[in-house]
Amino acid sequence: MAIAGRAPVIALVGCxxxxxxxxxxxxxxxxxxxxxxxxEGAARExxxxxxxLFDKLQARGKMTTAAASxxxxxxTPVTALRDLATAEILIEAIVESLDAKRQLMAALEDVxxxxxxxxxxxxxxxxxxxxxxxRHPGRVGGYHFFNPVPLMKVVEVIDGALTEAWVGxxxxxxxxxxxxxxxxxxxxxxxxxxxxxxxxxTEALKILGETVADVATIDRIxxxxxxxxxxxxELLDLTGLDVSHPVMESIYRQYYDEPRFRPSPIAAQxxxxxxxxxxxxxxxxxxxxxxxxxxxxxxxSRPTFAWVAPGxxxxxxxxxxxxxxxxxxxxxxxxxxxxxxxxxxxxxxxTRLKLDARRSVGIDAVFGVTTHRTLVATxxxxxxxxxxxxxxxxxxxxxxxxxxxxxxxxxxxxxALIVNIASDIAQQNIATPQxxxxxxTLGLGYPQGPLAWGDAIGPQIVADILSTMLAxxxxxxxxxxxxxxxxxxxxxxxxxxxxxx
Numbered sequence: 001m002a003i004a005g006r007a008p009v010i011a012l013v014g015c016x017x018x019x020x021x022x023x024x025x026x027x028x029x030x031x032x033x034x035x036x037x038x039x040e041g042a043a044r045e046x047x048x049x050x051x052x053l054f055d056k057l058q059a060r061g062k063m064t065t066a067a068a069s070x071x072x073x074x075x076t077p078v079t080a081l082r083d084l085a086t087a088e089i090l091i092e093a094i095v096e097s098l099d100a101k102r103q104l105m106a107a108l109e110d111v112x113x114x115x116x117x118x119x120x121x122x123x124x125x126x127x128x129x130x131x132x133x134x135r136h137p138g139r140v141g142g143y144h145f146f147n148p149v150p151l152m153k154v155v156e157v158i159d160g161a162l163t164e165a166w167v168g169x170x171x172x173x174x175x176x177x178x179x180x181x182x183x184x185x186x187x188x189x190x191x192x193x194x195x196x197x198x199x200x201x202t203e204a205l206k207i208l209g210e211t212v213a214d215v216a217t218i219d220r221i222x223x224x225x226x227x228x229x230x231x232x233x234e235l236l237d238l239t240g241l242d243v244s245h246p247v248m249e250s251i252y253r254q255y256y257d258e259p260r261f262r263p264s265p266i267a268a269q270x271x272x273x274x275x276x277x278x279x280x281x282x283x284x285x286x287x288x289x290x291x292x293x294x295x296x297x298x299x300x301s302r303p304t305f306a307w308v309a310p311g312x313x314x315x316x317x318x319x320x321x322x323x324x325x326x327x328x329x330x331x332x333x334x335x336x337x338x339x340x341x342x343x344x345x346x347x348x349x350x351t352r353l354k355l356d357a358r359r360s361v362g363i364d365a366v367f368g369v370t371t372h373r374t375l376v377a378t379x380x381x382x383x384x385x386x387x388x389x390x391x392x393x394x395x396x397x398x399x400x401x402x403x404x405x406x407x408x409x410x411x412x413x414x415x416a417l418i419v420n421i422a423s424d425i426a427q428q429n430i431a432t433p434q435x436x437x438x439x440x441t442l443g444l445g446y447p448q449g450p451l452a453w454g455d456a457i458g459p460q461i462v463a464d465i466l467s468t469m470l471a472x473x474x475x476x477x478x479x480x481x482x483x484x485x486x487x488x489x490x491x492x493x494x495x496x497x498x499x500x501x
Contacts, residue, residue: 007031008174011087011112013104014094015039015046018121021149022091024050025178027074028067034084035077038094043077050075081111089174091143093121101130109135117170119143123194124250127160127187138164143171144191145180146443154442155180160187181442183435189254190247192431193443196450198251198261199417201244204232205264207413212406215284220296221401221410225368227447232414233284236267237277245271259477260421296401299391301384303336305329306392309353311340312461313365320369324395332356336385336392340365342461343416343468345407346376358382361389366457366465367411373400374409407469413478415453416465420481422450423494427483433495451494459488 007030012019015037023033023046035043051072058068084090090112092104101120108118118140120130131140142158155178157171168184175182185192204218213221219231236244248263255261270283277283307329308318317340322328329335332353337360339349346362349355362376363369373393377386386402393400407413422436431439437449447453454462463485469478480488487497 007177008088009034009086011036011084011090013037013081013084013090013092013108014121015042016093017147018145018149019091019093020046020050021147022093022121022145023075024053025150025180027071028054028063029178030070030074031177032074033076034087035075036079036081036084040079043079047075047077081107084108085111085113087112087116089117089119089170091119091121096122096124098125098129101125102133105130105134105140114139117141117167119167119171121145124190124247126189127158128162131160131162137162139167141167141171142185142187142191144193146193152443153180154193154439155182156191156193156439156443157182157184158187158191159184163187181438183431183439185431185435185439186429188428188430190251192425192436192439194247194251195425195430196418196422196436196440197444198248199421200228200414200444201232201236202248202261202263203414203417205266206262207406207410208233209264209266210406211404213401213403213410217296217401217403218410220399221368221372221374221403222414224372224399225364225374226411226415229445229447237283237285237287240276240279241267241271241283242276242279259475260417260424262477296399297390298394299387301387301391302326302395303385303388303392305335307332307335307337309337309339309349309355311349311365312342313340313369316369317363317365320373320396321392324392326392326395332359335359336361336388338363338389341376341409341412342366343408343412343465343472345405345472346378346381347405348472350378359385361385362405362409363393364409364412366461367409367415371398373398374411375400375402376405376409377402378405407472408465412465413469415457416462416469417478418446419450419454419457419462419494420466420478420484423454423481423484426451426494426497427481433497437495449495454484454494459484459492459494463488 009032010026011034012023013036026033035046037043054068054071057063127142131137141163144156146152155175157168159168172182215233219233222228222231245267252261275283281287306321306326337355339362341362350357350360357378357380364374375389390402426433433451437451440446441449463480466478466480
């Protein structure tokens with residue numbers, strides 16, 4: 001089927017939030033849209049809702065009077081599946097159930113012509129499994145939009161194991177017509193966005209489980225030091241654990257217990273307790289009194305002398321100490337020892353450098369050095385040295401958070417895992433590096449795509465952080481992807497790598 005340059009007749013089965021959103025962008029893009037829903041009257045209700053929406057957009061100056069009128073005229077509710085026989089592209093957006101989708105596919109094959117492309121908007125089910133029992137499985141592809149469809153300008157085009165190439169090509173062309181950025185992916189658990197997004201929440205939960213820092217501190221660091229718009233626990237509360245945790249478990253199990261995706265018992269327990277997030281009034285934060293307080297701990301203390309150990313960003317860390325007014329010592333003797341960390345925990349660094357851990361504090365030397373500094377205390381660091389370090393590193397007005405000992409502090413381990421998972425998606429040839437980054441930035445709203453982020457940090461630095469965490473913890477979740485490691489070794493870009501694996 002060739003649809004480039006003309007508007008195909010689109011059928012929408014399922015008139016819920018997603019179906020209405022897809023119908024809205026399709027009608028606005030000159031496509032005639034047939035709407036069907038198994039619930040009596042739902043298709044008519046959807047058309048009425050969309051007509052009112054187009055009127056509002058026209059009133060706000062977002063659409064011309066003519067465009068709004070034409071878009072409304074392209075919407076046609078139907079009462080039976082047989083009324084979809086003229087469809088050229090059919091998109092199902094019904095309940096997320098494999099049995100329900102398979103039953104629908106069987107019914108549709110008796111209605112639509114053999115030339116009709118059938119797309120499923122599934123977010124978590126296998127496109128291959130949905131199509132497998134069809135008489136013509138080659139014409140079935142995945143077409144995963146994100147909510148709200150008009151605002152989330154990315155759509156995953158999924159090629160199942162049986163999907164013919166023309167299907168993905170046609171859906172890609174349709175995406176451009178609808179004003180969305182298509183990202184092409186093979187049919188794998190989580191596709192691109194839900195797959196690449198595993199690192200943020202799961203690593204934050206692991207950090208919380210290790211009692212490295214509390215919820216508010218982890219959120220502050222990842223917003224202030226790494227640039228995320230929302231902290232992981234704010235995001236989990238917004239989405240709801242009843243949605244987020246089952247996705248974590250599903251992807252983990254579908255990848256046969258891949259350690260990189262390991263969920264947290266903390267989330268499972270809170271889900272059982274009904275601590276879902278904003279929708280229940282209480283999640284990782286209590287919303288009874290509005291927005292939770294995230295005020296950091298501060299200190300006015302200063303050390304008498306400070307010494308900065310050699311390491312990553314040594315000069316920049318030294319300049320910050322000097323600017324605080326604290327005299328720099330030529331040796332570590334009797335001084336507060338500041339250790340720039342790269343994947344290492346502060347205890348390991350003190351042991352390696354033969355420092356007195358009671359007078360030593362680590363600092364994340366990669367993230368937030370100028371914006372939100374992360375200070376890492378060893379189990380032996382004295383209370384006075386903790387407060388002195390905090391006071392010294394906030395003397396210039398920058399924010400800082402003091403955490404318990406941890407490999408990779410907070411931001412390093414989280415971002416390194418995000419980059420590593422994206423690298424493994426590229427390793428498996430699920431999607432191109434460019435589509436991976438586009439999917440993550442548009443679908444998840446990260447500060448930048450994971451592979452571009454890896455290039456900005458330096459692929460070798462990311463690989464070193466992962467290798468160091470793996471060596472110290474022995475946890476295979478931190479093993480570097482071969483795709484990342486090879487490009488780091490050869491000095492290649494992650495976003496624009498040389499061809500081949």
